[in-house]
Amino acid sequence: MKQRYLWMVKRAYRGMRHPKMRHRKWWQTLTRPMMDRRLWRPCRDTVAKGLGIGLLVFMLPIPQSLVAGILAAWARANVPIAVAATWISNPLTGVALLPLQSWVGSAILRAMDIQLKGGDPDSWGFKIKHFLASGALGGLVIGVAMAILGFALVHLFAAVMPHHLPKRVDRVRGPLGPRVQPAKGTGN
Numbered sequence: 300m301k302q303r304y305l306w307m308v309k310r311a312y313r314g315m316r317h318p319k320m321r322h323r324k325w326w327q328t329l330t331r332p333m334m335d336r337r338l339w340r341p342c343r344d345t346v347a348k349g350l351g352i353g354l355l356v357f358m359l360p361i362p363q364s365l366v367a368g369i370l371a372a373w374a375r376a377n378v379p380i381a382v383a384a385t386w387i388s389n390p391l392t393g394v395a396l397l398p399l400q401s402w403v404g405s406a407i408l409r410a411m412d413i414q415l416k417g418g419d420p421d422s423w424g425f426k427i428k429h430f431l432a433s434g435a436l437g438g439l440v441i442g443v444a445m446a447i448l449g450f451a452l453v454h455l456f457a458a459v460m461p462h463h464l465p466k467r468v469d470r471v472r473g474p475l476g477p478r479v480q481p482a483k484g485t486g487n
Contacts, residue, residue, distance in 0.1 A: 343464045347453035348376030351446040353384020358442035404433030
C-alpha cells in the first residue's frame with residue numbers, strides 16, 4: 300500500500316510541475332506553497348492534519364479539492380491526504396448527505412431556538428431558504444466533528460502501529476525518498 304501511495308504522489312507532484320504549466324505566473328502563485336516536499340511525505344502529524352482538513356472541507360459546498368490543498372499547504376499538513384479526503388463526497392453522495400446536513404442544522408437551530416425571518420413560513424421560497432441555511436450549518440458542524448474524529452483516529456493508528464506512520468520527517472524528502480547528495484570529494 301505504501302508503494303502505491305508513493306507512486307500516486309510522485310505522479311501528482313510531477314503533474315503539478317509539468318513544463319506546460321510550470322512557467323505560468325498564476326499557476327506558480329497557486330502551487331508554490333504546495334510544492335514543499337515535506338508536505339507530500341506521510342508522517343503522523345502531517346497526515347493527521349491533512350485528514351482533518353480534508354474531512355472538514357468535504358461537507359462544504361465549495362471547490363473542495365482546491366480549498367483543501369491550499370488549506371493543507373497553509374497549515375503545513377499532508378497535501379495529498381487532504382485532497383483525497385475531500386473525494387468522500389461526490390455528486391452522488393453529496394445529494395445523499397444534503398438531507399443529513401439539513402436535519403442536523405435544523406436540530407441545532409431548534410435547540411438554540413433560532414427562527415429564520417424574511418417571508419411567509421408556508422411559502423416554498425422560505426422552505427428552500429431554511430433547507431439551505433440549515434444544510435450549511437449542519438455541513439459545518441458535521442465537518443468539524445469528522446475533522447476531530449479523523450485527527451484522533453490517525454494518532455490512534457500511529458500509536459498502535461508506529462512503524463506505518465513515523466512521528467515526523469526530519470530530512471527534506473521527495474515523493475519517493477530522500478534527495479541524493481553527492482559525496483564530498485568525488486568531484487560531482
